Amino acid sequence: MGSIMQVVFDALSLGSLYALGALGIALIFGVMRLVNFAHGDVIAFCVFALLWPSVDAVAITFAGNLPWFLLIPFVLCVGAGLSVLSEVVVFRRFRHANPATMMIASFALGFVIRYFLLMLYSSRPKSISLLPALSQPVEVFGARIPLLQVITIAVTIGVLIGLTQFLRRTRFGLEMRAAAENFTMARVLGVRANRVIMGAFALSGALAAAVALILGSQTGTANIMMGANVMLMAFIATVIGGMGSLAGAVIAGFLLGAVATVMQVILPPDARAFRDAFVYGAVILVLIFRPQGLLSARGTKERV
Amino acid sequence: MARPSVARRTVMTPILLSALLVAFALVAWAAGSKPFNQTVIDIFLQVIFVVGLYTFVGNSGVISFGHIAFACLGGYVAAWTTIKPMMKGISMPGLPDWLMQLEIPFWGAALAGGAFAAFWALLFGAVLMRLSGIAASIATFAMLAMVNSIYSNWESVTAATSSVVGIPIVRTLWPYLAAAIIAVFAAWAFAISRHGLALRAARDEPTAAAASGVNIPRARLIAFVISGGIMGAGGALYAHSIGLVTPDTFYLGLTFTTLSMLVVGGMGSLSGAVLGVLILSSLIQALRWLEAGVQVGTTTFALPGGVQEIALGAVMILILMFRPAGIMGNSELSGPRRKTKPGQPGHDN
Numbered sequence A: 001m002g003s004i005m006q007v008v009f010d011a012l013s014l015g016s017l018y019a020l021g022a023l024g025i026a027l028i029f030g031v032m033r034l035v036n037f038a039h040g041d042v043i044a045f046c047v048f049a050l051l052w053p054s055v056d057a058v059a060i061t062f063a064g065n066l067p068w069f070l071l072i073p074f075v076l077c078v079g080a081g082l083s084v085l086s087e088v089v090v091f092r093r094f095r096h097a098n099p100a101t102m103m104i105a106s107f108a109l110g111f112v113i114r115y116f117l118l119m120l121y122s123s124r125p126k127s128i129s130l131l132p133a134l135s136q137p138v139e140v141f142g143a144r145i146p147l148l149q150v151i152t153i154a155v156t157i158g159v160l161i162g163l164t165q166f167l168r169r170t171r172f173g174l175e176m177r178a179a180a181e182n183f184t185m186a187r188v189l190g191v192r193a194n195r196v197i198m199g200a201f202a203l204s205g206a207l208a209a210a211v212a213l214i215l216g217s218q219t220g221t222a223n224i225m226m227g228a229n230v231m232l233m234a235f236i237a238t239v240i241g242g243m244g245s246l247a248g249a250v251i252a253g254f255l256l257g258a259v260a261t262v263m264q265v266i267l268p269p270d271a272r273a274f275r276d277a278f279v280y281g282a283v284i285l286v287l288i289f290r291p292q293g294l295l296s297a298r299g300t301k302e303r304v
Numbered sequence B: 001m002a003r004p005s006v007a008r009r010t011v012m013t014p015i016l017l018s019a020l021l022v023a024f025a026l027v028a029w030a031a032g033s034k035p036f037n038q039t040v041i042d043i044f045l046q047v048i049f050v051v052g053l054y055t056f057v058g059n060s061g062v063i064s065f066g067h068i069a070f071a072c073l074g075g076y077v078a079a080w081t082t083i084k085p086m087m088k089g090i091s092m093p094g095l096p097d098w099l100m101q102l103e104i105p106f107w108g109a110a111l112a113g114g115a116f117a118a119f120w121a122l123l124f125g126a127v128l129m130r131l132s133g134i135a136a137s138i139a140t141f142a143m144l145a146m147v148n149s150i151y152s153n154w155e156s157v158t159a160a161t162s163s164v165v166g167i168p169i170v171r172t173l174w175p176y177l178a179a180a181i182i183a184v185f186a187a188w189a190f191a192i193s194r195h196g197l198a199l200r201a202a203r204d205e206p207t208a209a210a211a212s213g214v215n216i217p218r219a220r221l222i223a224f225v226i227s228g229g230i231m232g233a234g235g236a237l238y239a240h241s242i243g244l245v246t247p248d249t250f251y252l253g254l255t256f257t258t259l260s261m262l263v264v265g266g267m268g269s270l271s272g273a274v275l276g277v278l279i280l281s282s283l284i285q286a287l288r289w290l291e292a293g294v295q296v297g298t299t300t301f302a303l304p305g306g307v308q309e310i311a312l313g314a315v316m317i318l319i320l321m322f323r324p325a326g327i328m329g330n331s332e333l334s335g336p337r338r339k340t341k342p343g344q345p346g347h348d349n
Helices: A002-032 A039-049 A068-089 A099-121 A147-169 A171-181 A183-188 A193-219 A226-240 A246-266 A269-289 B006-010 B012-031 B034-060 B067-082 B085-091 B097-101 B106-128 B133-153 B174-192 B194-204 B206-211 B216-242 B252-265 B270-292 B307-322 B336-340
Strands: A137-140 A143-146 B294-296 B299-301
Touching: A002 A039, A002 A143, A002 A147, A002 A171, A002 A193, A002 A226, A002 A246, A039 A068, A039 A099, A039 A193, A039 A226, A068 A193, A099 B133, A099 B252, A099 B307, A137 A147, A143 A147, A147 A171, A147 A193, A147 A246, A171 A183, A171 A193, A183 A193, A193 A226, A226 A246, A226 A269, A226 B133, A246 A269, A269 B106, A269 B133, B006 B174, B012 B034, B012 B174, B012 B270, B034 B067, B034 B174, B034 B194, B034 B216, B034 B252, B034 B270, B067 B106, B067 B133, B067 B216, B067 B252, B085 B097, B106 B133, B106 B174, B106 B216, B174 B194, B174 B216, B174 B270, B194 B206, B194 B216, B206 B216, B252 B270, B252 B307, B270 B294, B270 B307
Parallel strands: none
Antiparallel strands: A137 A143, B294 B299
């Protein structure tokens, strides 16, 4: 019983990470058809924001020492700020470009951010102890799991509920959903394009920061490549979930987390190292049978 | 009056591009400096990669982030087939016996690498080519990650993430020149073949092409296999140029460089692919040189590491902003003949 609960919690917390990442990508894709390859580097940037302004190997001098109720808003603001900045400086000029061009531009932007971090902090991973109190184990349903996992899952559920309410109940959320449905029509009806898009970028950046906080406290290291893996899984989740469908992205994120965790358990020990390869393979198989994704959003199908 | 065949009308493009490459090689040969020689070899390898990428991306219009995976497959084929059996036994003990004993010359390895990569391109492509647009691009990314994850973990066959050394190094630049020219001609020949023309039609007008009987997934698959083969051969030669392979050599960094070269040059144009390599390679070299430090008077002026990639990214974003079709757009370098017919459409294939 305990070990099964352990697997369930592992799956849920890994899935939470993927779901939060996928949500950040799907939000932006929904409003402007941009596949944002820079998302993973925004995550890495947020982790390194904790080290700033020191560039030493182990030191946390300023931001990382803040108490948690200041630390978390600080990181969220960094993420949102960087994301909005990238919209204003780069993506705004691509509004009328085709999706492929935007995708490559975001790929390039991601590289610029990553090598900016490399320039400041070098490519060696740095150890950070972020919110160390969270790694203590707690007992839940007979399984001993780190407190962090429980918090990760709780935070994700909270974020999902909050975001749903935000999108359903507020005027801004309504505008955002309208823009995702049919951008031109929404503009004609008086939705301000810049505001909605900047809002989407800010939310997406804050989600990236949330992923960064979880990753940073889970692994205890800061590495300029640390966003890449989550981002890739998040992409896959958005594709499987049906591009642009927020619910689909979240469900697919949890699904991927579950598949990865279950594979970790059932694969023979020799094959465990190839877990990710199996997951990618499974994804390609899903895409054969449902190329439009599990829940395909309206308006993303190629029209003739 | 009968129009000259497509081949006759367009053959000037690969000839001019090859002449450009030969000119580079001659300059390097005349300069006779070792580092410069290596730089020019790198440029030729990039030409092979970018031309391979162009063969698929340019003709089909589907962006692929996964082609470097084929270079990885080819690079490891070179490691499996050319390292001395004794050394293979130490670093990669899991190889089957026949492969363990095998020791072939480097051009054989390039052919084998190309064939191996083309085979896997056929398998992956049969699945991936059913997708289109962004889903296809992301699926190619998943393919890259999958290949990288397998090669980084398969201890007994690929030595996991540690580098496999002992691949015979080929230092003269002529084989690389020859391979780059072959790649250029192969890409040209494919682009004007009936499959290439059908694929370009499908890129520009998918509905009309499908209505005219073009089987789009099949046309894409053919391009995918050919470009995979070119990438594989390029990967094998890359292994021979530096003498070692690691999975991370063939991952995001190289994907980014090759893709940016293609984008800057112009995705829809073979000339763009080659010129993109030449222009961005020159920029990268200049920045590397600045990163290494330049003596200005008594102080050494050096850029911090990473500036090279940042500049590359910035150039790429600027090009995309102001000239989304790249430097060459959809046009090709060709002889003076074209200019006398202003009424013709911009590109003639």
